[in-house]
Amino acid sequence: MILIGQYDSPFVRRVGIALTLYTLPFEHRPWSTFGEADKLRPYNPLTRVPTLVLDDGDVLIESHSILDYLDSLVPAAQRMFPVAEPQRRQALKVAALATGMADKAVSLFYELRLHQQTSDMFVERCRTQVAGAAALLESDRTRRPGDFWFGARIGHADIAVACALRFIGEAHPGLLPLAQYPGLANHAQRLEKLPAFQAISQAFIPPSS
Numbered sequence: 001m002i003l004i005g006q007y008d009s010p011f012v013r014r015v016g017i018a019l020t021l022y023t024l025p026f027e028h029r030p031w032s033t034f035g036e037a038d039k040l041r042p043y044n045p046l047t048r049v050p051t052l053v054l055d056d057g058d059v060l061i062e063s064h065s066i067l068d069y070l071d072s073l074v075p076a077a078q079r080m081f082p083v084a085e086p087q088r089r090q091a092l093k094v095a096a097l098a099t100g101m102a103d104k105a106v107s108l109f110y111e112l113r114l115h116q117q118t119s120d121m122f123v124e125r126c127r128t129q130v131a132g133a134a135a136l137l138e139s140d141r142t143r144r145p146g147d148f149w150f151g152a153r154i155g156h157a158d159i160a161v162a163c164a165l166r167f168i169g170e171a172h173p174g175l176l177p178l179a180q181y182p183g184l185a186n187h188a189q190r191l192e193k194l195p196a197f198q199a200i201s202q203a204f205i206p207p208s209s
């Protein structure tokens with residue numbers, strides 16, 4: 001398999017960490033959606049990442065659909081989305097909040113850095129959405145005292161939150177003061193020390209155009 005995209009993307013990174021934790025072999029092509037869009041376009045006409053090229057040549061896009069496929073490659077007991085309800089839907093909700101929060105942070109970055117004239121209304125809307133998702137995640141995490149969000153093993157929800165917080169902290173310093181979110185801060189700090197997180201890591205590189 002070939003994973004396309006840079007690890008400063010929280011969406012690419014969550015896939016790379018999952019592949020690593022599942023010990024699934026893959027090649028990484030850290031192509032930029034801006035500077036190397038021509039390389040990416042033959043695989044994904046949307047020129048978005050993550051893009052995962054399978055061994056048979058088929059191509060998967062969007063991080064959740066990729067993770068759903070990766071889960072199908074391992075025994076049910078090893079899957080990082082819970083199999084049984086209600087934990088499955090709860091984990092999907094946490095992951096959706098985290099990736100949605102990251103997506104709004106990406107939109108905010110583009111608005112602030114790539115537009116000559118910014119919309120104050122749009123900027124405030126994105127900031128409110130990011131803060132609202134973080135508050136809900138903080139509340140949920142503090143109600144779960146274990147090392148991981150759902151049970152004794154790391155899951156996709158854990159990874160999604162940590163990757164989103166890392167991206168937001170680097171792309172928007174001060175947007176989410178982690179002192180206000182101690183549960184999320186502790187969660188992310190512990191995960192970032194894990195070997196897979198250290199191996200699948202890249203400092204944020206702002207797009208130049």
